[in-house]
Amino acid sequence: MSYGTPLPDGDPLMEPFWQNAREHRLSVQCCRDCGDRHFPPSPVCPSCLSEEQDWEVVSGKATLISWVTFHRAYWDVLQSQLPYDVCLVALEEGPLLMSNFLGPRPENAREGLPLRVAFDAVSDHLTLPKFVAA
Amino acid sequence: MSGSAARNIPEPGHDRNRLLRRHAARAILPDDAMTSMNHLRNKVAVVGVGNTPYGNFPHKSDYALGADAFKAALADSGLEKHEIDGLVTCRVPYYARMGEVLGLDPRWTLALPGHGRMSGMAIIEAMLAIESGAADYVALIYTNIGRSRRMNYGGDDSASVWDPWGFTSPGAAHAMMFRMHMQRYGTTTRQLAEVSVAFRQHAILNPDAVMKKPMTIDDHEEARPIAEPLRLLDYCLINDGAVCMILTSAERARDLRKPPVLITGAGGRDAFRRSAVANFDPDMWFTEAQDTSRQVYEMAGVGPDDVDALMCYDNFSPTVLFSLEGFGYCKRGESGAFVEGGRLGLGGALPTNTDGGHLSNSYMQGWALNIEAVRQLRGECGIRQVSDCEVVHYVATTPCTRSIIYTRA
Numbered sequence: 001m002s003y004g005t006p007l008p009d010g011d012p013l014m015e016p017f018w019q020n021a022r023e024h025r026l027s028v029q030c031c032r033d034c035g036d037r038h039f040p041p042s043p044v045c046p047s048c049l050s051e052e053q054d055w056e057v058v059s060g061k062a063t064l065i066s067w068v069t070f071h072r073a074y075w076d077v078l079q080s081q082l083p084y085d086v087c088l089v090a091l092e093e094g095p096l097l098m099s100n101f102l103g104p105r106p107e108n109a110r111e112g113l114p115l116r117v118a119f120d121a122v123s124d125h126l127t128l129p130k131f132v133a134a
Numbered sequence: 135m136s137g138s139a140a141r142n143i144p145e146p147g148h149d150r151n152r153l154l155r156r157h158a159a160r161a162i163l164p165d166d167a168m169t170s171m172n173h174l175r176n177k178v179a180v181v182g183v184g185n186t187p188y189g190n191f192p193h194k195s196d197y198a199l200g201a202d203a204f205k206a207a208l209a210d211s212g213l214e215k216h217e218i219d220g221l222v223t224c225r226v227p228y229y230a231r232m233g234e235v236l237g238l239d240p241r242w243t244l245a246l247p248g249h250g251r252m253s254g255m256a257i258i259e260a261m262l263a264i265e266s267g268a269a270d271y272v273a274l275i276y277t278n279i280g281r282s283r284r285m286n287y288g289g290d291d292s293a294s295v296w297d298p299w300g301f302t303s304p305g306a307a308h309a310m311m312f313r314m315h316m317q318r319y320g321t322t323t324r325q326l327a328e329v330s331v332a333f334r335q336h337a338i339l340n341p342d343a344v345m346k347k348p349m350t351i352d353d354h355e356e357a358r359p360i361a362e363p364l365r366l367l368d369y370c371l372i373n374d375g376a377v378c379m380i381l382t383s384a385e386r387a388r389d390l391r392k393p394p395v396l397i398t399g400a401g402g403r404d405a406f407r408r409s410a411v412a413n414f415d416p417d418m419w420f421t422e423a424q425d426t427s428r429q430v431y432e433m434a435g436v437g438p439d440d441v442d443a444l445m446c447y448d449n450f451s452p453t454v455l456f457s458l459e460g461f462g463y464c465k466r467g468e469s470g471a472f473v474e475g476g477r478l479g480l481g482g483a484l485p486t487n488t489d490g491g492h493l494s495n496s497y498m499q500g501w502a503l504n505i506e507a508v509r510q511l512r513g514e515c516g517i518r519q520v521s522d523c524e525v526v527h528y529v530a531t532t533p534c535t536r537s538i539i540y541t542r543a
Contacts, residue, residue, distance in 0.1 A: 006297040006298060006300075007297075007298065008295075008297070008298050009293055009294075009295070009297065011295070014295065039410070040295045040410055046407065065310075065314065065416065066310040066311070066313045066314045066317075067310070067313065068306050068309040068310055068313065068361045068362060068363070068364075069359070069361070069362040070300060070306065070360075070361055071358070071359040071360055071361070071362065072288075072303075072360050072361070074286065074288030074302045074303055075297075075300075075302070078300055081300070083359075083362075084300055086296075086299055086300055086301040086306070088310055088411070088414075090416075095410075096410065096411065096416065098296040098299050098301045098411060099299050100299050100300065110317055111314060111317045111318065126298070128298055128299065130299075
């Protein structure tokens with residue numbers, strides 16, 4: 001399949017996230033010392049500054065916070081996909097995640113709509129966690 | 135990090151109550167309500183302001199534009215160049231080259247990046263430097279060649295972790311927040327249009343402004359969508375130009391050419407913990423704006439009812455609504471109704487961004503609004519002058535929220 005979104009920027013901190021996504025697991029960084037869950041990942045825990053950090057598979061349950069419809073392509077590769085939606089979701093475990101709806105935007109989309117994760121294998125190497133109505 | 139394998143985290147080793155307390159503590163701001171800059175009220179003055187024309191200047195460097203603005207501000211102040219002993223540069227590629235071009239050897243120099251939130255920060259820093267004695271006369275120089283160098287503030291200009299989902303650009307972050315405002319409070323895009331329309335009317339009265347074509351609410355509604363619910367006329371301009379301000383102590387200011395404009399109040403609060411999505415805050419920086427407003431109003435000894443003109447950072451039109459709520463001009467959620475009927479216009483109850491703002495005057499990232507505040511207080515604004523203008527409030531509601539209240543000496 002042709003793949004038309006920008007690739008991850010190669011940040012090594014994010015590699016476990018992408019590895020888990022390829023295995024259809026949604027994960028966030030979690031501090032082994034204080035339990036703080038955070039995303040995007042951080043070199044130390046933003047709550048207690050511990051370096052002892054793990055990745056925790058989360059439930060995949062989320063609620064919709066907001067979404068926008070892009071009519072302008074800031075990357076040339078996205079020109080053919082216009083217009084496209086990007087949604088912002090709050091995971092049940094706390095962290096926020098920018099993502100897309102898998103398939104069409106839910107008709108009753110509004111803040112608070114329950115969502116669940118669904119995985120979109122956009123290439124052999126990249127699977128994007130996306131969201132559908134729960 | 136312990137490798138890529140996913141696994142469930144064990145219960146934390148700490149006792150649960152301590153953990154709960156720690157989480158509770160994160161929900162509130164640090165306990166520094168007792169500290170303030172109140173003792174700096176009216177101690178520092180703006181004594182010179184200058185700007186270049188605004189537009190597209192592919193043959194002018196940052197330094198050439200900066201020099202033009204500096205010369206204009208210096209002439210405005212009546213100071214001699216050798217008296218400048220403090221330098222702040224913002225968005226200037228290299229502060230030392232700016233100093234070399236201007237022939238300055240300051241005692242105190244500070245270089246800041248080209249973010250809109252930096253203008254208020256820079257002015258407050260200069261106030262502190264003057265009051266501490268680190269410098270007597272500080273020139274603050276902002277330059278921007280984003281237009282002629284084709285900046286577009288998205289994609290490769292601002293790579294982020296969210297790129298693979300197609301999310302980019304500060305405008306899209308504001309579109310996210312505005313949709314939340316629409317859903318929570320029933321705010322409409324026609325109400326949002328009032329902001330852009332009011333500022334365009336002001337730009338038409340400003341000889342320096344870039345955008346002078348008349349605009350109606352319907353024009354706003356029919357403009358090309360960029361990141362819905364925002365449209366083209368919700369976005370700031372991208373243009374070249376430079377601004378310079380010169381500050382000194384209120385005492386030294388008395389002997390200079392123009393009537394001094396005093397920094398009467400200042401405040402700020404940053405929101406970095408929730409900044410994973412650049413230029414977005416799930417609470418629209420309401421907590422930070424409230425905290426900043428408490429600081430600035432307390433230091434100045436005035437409140438929103440005393441303000442004659444508001445200079446409100448408007449990178450995107452929704453920021454103005456968030457600012458009006460955060461700084462107590464209206465109640466939370468009521469900014470849409472508040473701006474209806476031209477309230478932000480020159481004839482309205484709260485003239486705002488009387489130069490046309492970033493939406494229609496010039497994208498000088500807060501700097502042009504600060505010199506407009508000074509010019510309004512001096513009574514130099516001609517047909518866009520606010521009558522009996524005594525208190526002007528600068529507000530930038532961003533991840534680094536800053537606010538300054540200026541008054542006539």
